[in-house]
Amino acid sequence: MARKEKSDTPGRMKQIRLAYQMTKRVDSRVGLVVLGVGVITFAVVLAIGFLIGYPIYAGLLGVLVAVLAMTIVFGRRAERAAFSQMEGQPGAAVAVLQTRAMERQWSVTPTVAANRNQDVVHRAVGRAGIVLVGEGNPNRLRSMITAEKRKMGRVVADVPVYDVLVGDDEGQVPLKKLQSHLLRLPRSLPKQQVNEVNDRLRALGDLLSNMPVPKGPMPKNMRMPRGGRIR
Template identity: 40%
Template sequence: MSAAQPEVPAGRIAQMRQAFTMTRRTDRALPLYMLLAFLVVGGLFVGLSLWIFGTGVLGIIMSVVLALFGGTLGALIIFGKRAEKAAYAQVEGQIGAGASVLTMLRRGWVTKPAVAFNRQQDVVHRVVGRPGVILVGEGSPGGVRQLLSSERKKHARIVGADVPIHEVVVGRGEGQVPVTKLVKHVRKMKKAIKPAQVTEVVSRTKALDAMRPPAPMPRGPVPTSMRGHRKAMRG
């Protein structure tokens, strides 16, 4: 166990370095923003420390320590936000981008990519959570709407009338949700069922999936999960 422990921080540093490199490719101003955050937040901590501890030896020592801590924290926060924005930009427009982004939903959400798919590469993903069943469509507006309508009828027959079914179309057209705002949009949906019902609904949807052949993911460059990218940003 002791031999494996040193690999953990090294792995985290490597992940953060990789995330930084990937982000800088599309965000050249990232180092400047991180430096500004370090200086501004660090300066605020210096002022606060001197106000609390005074200008003596203790005050100077605490100012240096808190400035380094606060500045580093501020820089990491800016890094995380801009890295997440860059990650969204990299997957937007790619086939399966919605499924990739939906993996960022954590505890309390159950995501099933590609529950329905057609030859035109339109695809529907499913998310189950406190708002109920959320069907997320990607592709051409007409094809996606037909898929969503079909899936809504299938899910309505098994989840029950008391479980809401929501439809979301990923895109930048009217009535659509950009992939950059998809997770936030889903999280802001009004809670309508209890946690115990979520478990029951997940079981019922699994039964529905078992009654039909699995839908293959569309051909083309499917972006990798953003969960690992975000984990790297957190360190």
Template identity: 35%
Template sequence: MATDKKNKPKLTERVKGLGTQIRSVYDMSKAANPNTPLILLAVFLGVMVLFGALGLLFDLFVYFLVLGLPVAVLATTFTLGRIAQKAAYTQVEGQPGQAGAVLQALGRGWWYEQEPVAAEMPRRARSMNDMSGAAMVFRGVSRRGVLLVAEGPKGPAQRMLTAQEKQVHRIAGPEVPVTTYLVGSGEDRTRLSEVVQQAKKLPKQITEPEAEAVHRRLTAMGGISKQAGMPKGVDPQRMRTAKRSTIR
């Protein structure tokens, strides 16, 4: 009995925590898309109507309604997750560090740098409040190879992507696959959500130990602290605008 009493507060705290998390996701989704309540209601009612119709067809109306309720809740939760994901990408797009947010959204199986591996700052940049013109490259490693994601002005960003790709092949070997993206909106750029989708579909070409070894070799090169052009007082880690749990 004593053990049960001890477990009850923990269960209550978990339920409250889950409720708070769902509420925050809902609020974020609604702020980005005011139609969120209507969309969720339409999904829930649509599933219930479908199961109700099946119940009438098989003369098991109540049974199918009970069966459809958890399915409707699951479908509504999934829809909320998709809306929240899109909202999170919308918040990140265009912000300094958006390329790093892509790597954080890839989930398990990826090793990625917390700071850009290369950066070229505009001369006018003196602080974190003036980073809109910065070009940066972030790097991730998995069984799918090395992923280089750049942001910023096309010229400097593309130049650094090419340089980083050559550096990866020189250090990790030419057999290690390298995939590059220039994120953003417009021509010759890939949106954040598309990068995540495409990166997850890349074929696995190396083993996990090989991927970890590649990551260690590349990390040994040093990060942004060894790159030229970073203005004093700029902390690259503060450029990150999304946590792993936010975009997934």
């Protein structure tokens, strides 16, 4: 086990170095900010230690707290830098939805609807209900989201459904705020119901994907067979 931890250390350090270099390209002050947070945090904890008469213990604790504070600040700034680089690129929204922080609270299904213009709709299911996240042209996305809501209404009519358009225009949610927007939604479903909703939607998706699709246009006088209808 010790050998494995030693072999993992260079890999982790390389990841941290690469993350710092990537963030530095977008956020030139990241090094100074993170270092400043560490120094200030250590100084505050050490000062408290002198006041209560335990400077040595406070110094040791200050180092740990300072490292933790620096890690949190660097993580947030690195994430913000990554989002700014992804902004405007196809699939950026789903990359945000599938971050580790989101995966703990949301089950994400990428590209539940798409068209030839690369407008896509992703679905996230969590304690708040169902969120349809669209990226692309707002006018085309609204009709796609409406169609997706109509389809889902057959199996989850009693579940709250939210729609989010990713962008910087009025009524849209910027990519860098997408994560916080979803995490702030009110929780209205118990965990057990979230699993049930996921199962229903997966079953609906499987059913629709397995339905036979006619080749070419359907004749006007031809009726759809009963087996092809969804009740």
